[in-house]
Amino acid sequence: MDLTARTAEQIGEALRRTRKARGWTQSDISARTNLRVATISSLENGDAGAKLATVLAVMAALGLEFRLVERGGSLEIEDIF
Amino acid sequence: MDLTARTAEQIGEALRRTRKARGWTQSDISARTNLRVATISSLENGDAGAKLATVLAVMAALGLEFRLVERGGSLEIEDIF
């Protein structure tokens, strides 16, 4: 499961996929973040207008963190050693 | 240079670091994104209220992309093969 994202749609997809992988509902995320289910829904559907705080809250609830990497940079040997 | 981020502050720092590494000014980013210099400044200083679109625009200008990874998950062997 590669969770690379350059767009709000890709971030939303990644969040939804992770949530499903955890077996959770949007309501579960809502409870853990104090965000409304509607907000989670909107975010998962790729709302680019969402606030960074909102994204970070959901990420935290899912136990995820961001890594900012060079575009297309798919695991080079220097990254390992 | 590890660009892992869980907070708006960390994202801002990562963006600023990358920009400096490219030898660019906020004004350069502004030109490439049509965002105001003030907006770039605010973002680099950790504005959690920033819009996702804003973050993504700056990321694109810097040639960066997001990777959503398990918290603390620092390169496990399964990620390589």
Add this chain to the structure above:
DNA sequence: CTACTTTTTACGCCATAGCGTAACAATCGA
């Protein structure tokens, strides 16, 4: 110390995120 560049902050304005609340639609299990 002085000019120039870069970054930060301010003000008025408009657009919209996320809230409470609620209804509606879609998905799923028995």
Add this chain to the structure above:
DNA sequence: TCGATTGTTACGCTATGGCGTAAAAAGTAG
């Protein structure tokens, strides 16, 4: 097939992001 859970959409409301514009503050080279 149907009841129930889950997800999407809507309305009015308040708060605030990012805009244009501008000025002040901080950093840098000479």
